[in-house]
Amino acid sequence: MKPPDDPPADSRAETPEAPPGASASGLSPKAARTRAHILETALRVLRERGYEGATMRLIAEEAGVAVGSAYYYFPSKDHLIQGFYAQLHVDHLAAVGPLLEGSKSLDERLAAVMRTKFETAAPYHGFSGALFKTAADPDSPLSPFSADSGPTRDESKALFRSVVDGAGLRKRSPLHAKLHELLWLYQMGLILYWIHDRSPGQERSYRLVDRTVPIVCRLVRLASNPLLTPVVKPALALMEEFCGPAPRAHGGSEPGTSPS
Amino acid sequence: MKPPDDPPADSRAETPEAPPGASASGLSPKAARTRAHILETALRVLRERGYEGATMRLIAEEAGVAVGSAYYYFPSKDHLIQGFYAQLHVDHLAAVGPLLEGSKSLDERLAAVMRTKFETAAPYHGFSGALFKTAADPDSPLSPFSADSGPTRDESKALFRSVVDGAGLRKRSPLHAKLHELLWLYQMGLILYWIHDRSPGQERSYRLVDRTVPIVCRLVRLASNPLLTPVVKPALALMEEFCGPAPRAHGGSEPGTSPS
């Protein structure tokens, strides 16, 4: 029914009497309970049956409501599934937190973050591809670059900021201020590899971490060398232009490689 | 820009008595004609109606066959759409060819390749997201890392090899042998940005090319400096391990390809 070039798909026009699709606030207690119950059921079914097995009909049936009710609270299956990402991020944070306590080197901190990321997501590797598929769609609310996933994305970047800040780095380098963005992008690339990784236990992904982390960190340390100034300086200016000053109001934002 | 009656460009040979889903060879003349006709119609409808508007039913109707016939020749809509990529690549090659004739600098050659890439794909930017969505799925035959898209991927990498070879580069650097792989990856990142780019005419993507190409090329030239050896050498060794020995047939950055 939709003509091409459809308008922006709204996402969140959170006026006070907005439809309950976006968040839990502004709902009657009963409605909030129904919404939460549907979401819980959806995540459970997703765990049990995978992405394709978790049909809207099944979720609704298990939750004891009609399919229409699920769509009353969540604009689409994708929105419903987005809770999955948030949960994954929370689990990941809980897992890395202790490992980042001690003030270790950047190498150790980076490797710890990525390894725990893989470990946390391992149970869902089987259908990570299906998830990534919808996440890659620029129009999907699950896209790591979409407005809808902004909070999750920011939290993820904040993690990398703490990774950088906690490492004993010479704060002299102007790279320091943007490093967490670059590491976030690096993480995206690793996740992209992990998603495609069919080796047993995704062992190749772990190996890729072990082999790339030292290179990345060596590069970071080298960046302050004057020889690299003609590369580092314009690169930082570039980031300033493209990521720095919140560009357009529109959804399109920055490049990258995969979801969180 | 509108070659509706192009030859299928199916130069690659499939196993002789393979099922008709894979390629055009090994079919009775009539069957081959039917297959080609369905493919042509599909690409035309795709151009006219976009990805979502090009339903299998519509394609079949316009081709004058039943939907089942389309599925007899093509395992899925994705496989059918794959011809689109091949056509795009052919158009791109025709567009860059002349620009690469003169032996210009690496900067010019790289920028020319990417700009023509964007120009060639511009008419389809509207539904590139929908295409990319299915392409991102590791299980999809449209994934740039999948076995099904191996030929197209290899051709694309060959283009970057010619970009590197044609530039007046000091062949001394061991980076030289792997550079085309890295540039292919760089291209992937740029395309990802382009897909998400909502600026008018994708002008930001062009700007991103103009600003990143000099940085990339400066980095390439710097790579032979001894100071960077501790980064370049392990990086190349890493590529050797992950892309080099080709654990399976196609030499992508993908690990083992046995389907789960």
Next chain:
DNA sequence: GTTCAGATTTGAACGCGTTCAAAATGAAGC
């Protein structure tokens, strides 16, 4: 208690990609 305008819930229905048993066609031997 009655009314009535929301908020909430329902489930049949739509169009999609895909499947598959059955029908139609073609080729080869008689």
Next chain:
DNA sequence: GCTTCATTTTGAACGCGTTCAAATCTGAAC
């Protein structure tokens, strides 16, 4: 001509995500 067999074609049917007009419920105002 007829029979036999594989190749090709068909279209109804399935399950999916999604939509929506109608039904039901809720609670404030009377």
